[in-house]
Amino acid sequence: MTDIIVIGGGIAGVSAAARLSDGARVTLIEGESALGYHASGRSAALFEENYGAPSVVALNKASAAYQQPYLSPRGFLLLGRAGEDEQFEADAETLKCPEISVDDARGHIPILNGAITRAAYHADAFDIDTDRMIQDFAKTVRANGGQVLTGAPVTSITRGKQWFVHCGENAFTADILVNAAGAWADQIATMAGVAPIGIMPLRRSMARLPAPAGHDVNEWPIFFGVGETWYAKPDAGKLLVSPADEDLVEPQDAWADDMVLAEGLDRYSQHVTEPVTRVETSWAGLRSFAPDRTLVMGRDPHIHDFIWCAGQGGYGFQTAPAASQLLADLVLGRPPHIDADTIKSLSPARF
Numbered sequence: 222m223t224d225i226i227v228i229g230g231g232i233a234g235v236s237a238a239a240r241l242s243d244g245a246r247v248t249l250i251e252g253e254s255a256l257g258y259h260a261s262g263r264s265a266a267l268f269e270e271n272y273g274a275p276s277v278v279a280l281n282k283a284s285a286a287y288q289q290p291y292l293s294p295r296g297f298l299l300l301g302r303a304g305e306d307e308q309f310e311a312d313a314e315t316l317k318c319p320e321i322s323v324d325d326a327r328g329h330i331p332i333l334n335g336a337i338t339r340a341a342y343h344a345d346a347f348d349i350d351t352d353r354m355i356q357d358f359a360k361t362v363r364a365n366g367g368q369v370l371t372g373a374p375v376t377s378i379t380r381g382k383q384w385f386v387h388c389g390e391n392a393f394t395a396d397i398l399v400n401a402a403g404a405w406a407d408q409i410a411t412m413a414g415v416a417p418i419g420i421m422p423l424r425r426s427m428a429r430l431p432a433p434a435g436h437d438v439n440e441w442p443i444f445f446g447v448g449e450t451w452y453a454k455p456d457a458g459k460l461l462v463s464p465a466d467e468d469l470v471e472p473q474d475a476w477a478d479d480m481v482l483a484e485g486l487d488r489y490s491q492h493v494t495e496p497v498t499r500v501e502t503s504w505a506g507l508r509s510f511a512p513d514r515t516l517v518m519g520r521d522p523h524i525h526d527f528i529w530c531a532g533q534g535g536y537g538f539q540t541a542p543a544a545s546q547l548l549a550d551l552v553l554g555r556p557p558h559i560d561a562d563t564i565k566s567l568s569p570a571r572f
């Protein structure tokens with residue numbers, strides 16, 4: 222049986238490890254003390270099938286059936302103001318959101334103010350139980366005889382007949398190496414002597430607010446400003462507001478920048494009747510994109526036993542079921558269930 226090491230214990234790595242573990246001996250290596258510590262522990266946990274580049278949408282659609290047990294209804298509401306008609310119409314078309322009246326929009330979100338002139342809504346957006354998804358994939362790895370190691374940062378990688386992955390004093394060997402290191406994917410490639418791709422870690426922040434004016438927000442949809450300039454989403458009786466920032470940073474344990482957060486909260490405030498009086502907590506995570514904002518899945522074109530599983534950007538959870546299945550099919554030589562054009566657009570060979 223082939224020995225495979227997967228580096229990175231976020232949703233990308235743990236789902237890839239799970240799918241590979243029924244046909245190979247898999248070791249998942251995560252540097253932090255818990256799975257999902259970085260981007261995967263900081264997401265908005267939304268499944269919106271129409272969100273992303275065409276190849277991302279193809280993966281979303283192919284993931285939908287697997288996602289079902291992890292989903293609960295949320296709904297998606299797009300809001301526009303005077304002067305934003307062109308962007309509103311473009312967003313509504315991309316996201317396949319039919320227009321509704323502003324009064325109907327207030328039926329969903331009662332705090333919308335008089336500046337709103339356009340609204341579009343669909344019910345087909347869902348919350349994902351991301352913690353359970355990560356833990357279930359990890360259980361599959363263990364059930365198939367694989368190992369899940371945490372607190373084991375990879376410090377160097379060498380290659381003879383096999384890969385040698387060093388975590389401080391400990392070394393692990395494998396025939397195939399899967400790079401699912403999120404924001405650190407280019408660093409892992411460089412360590413392994415593989416040319417980096419230009420993965421860009423873009424910081425996105427989030428603030429948790431008390432429910433505005435004591436409203437019960439649980440049934441509210443996620444609501445977005447046009448051009449993805451901010452969004453707000455209910456979360457356990459509170460409201461999360463994101464400035465939808467995309468600031469390029471070094472790979473790191475990201476935190477929210479106060480000014481970015483304040484500007485984003487101001488954009489949100491321009492759409493609602495209730496002022497922001499208090500931020501209970503805030504955080505940030507890195508959405509790591511390839512230059513074309515499409516995932517990078519498959520064998521490196523020059524070093525064939527080095528597998529890219531990177532560039533999940535803002536779609537890591539919604540694409541994970543199909544993306545991980547595709548990766549395992551490509552590595553284990555099984556016929557993939559994804560169409561050839563999509564596979565080509567995800568291939569590392571495109572760079």
Ligand SMILES: Cc1cc2nc3c(=O)[nH]c(=O)nc-3n(C[C@H](O)[C@H](O)[C@H](O)COP(=O)(O)OP(=O)(O)OC[C@H]3O[C@@H](n4cnc5c(N)ncnc54)[C@H](O)[C@@H]3O)c2cc1C
Nearest residue numbers: 229231233252259260261265266267375403506537538539
């Ligand atoms: C604010 C925000 C909102 C988001 N909203 C959504 C959403 O609604 N829906 C959605 O689908 N996606 C969303 N995303 C995107 C999603 O969270 C990411 O695409 C996904 O989590 C990326 O997973 P990953 O496993 O690639 O990265 P990560 O979760 O960052 O995992 C990479 C792992 O690699 C490990 N690692 C790195 N270097 C080493 C090393 N040398 N040794 C060992 N381990 C190493 C890291 O410790 C890390 O745990 C959002 C992201 C953010 C930040």
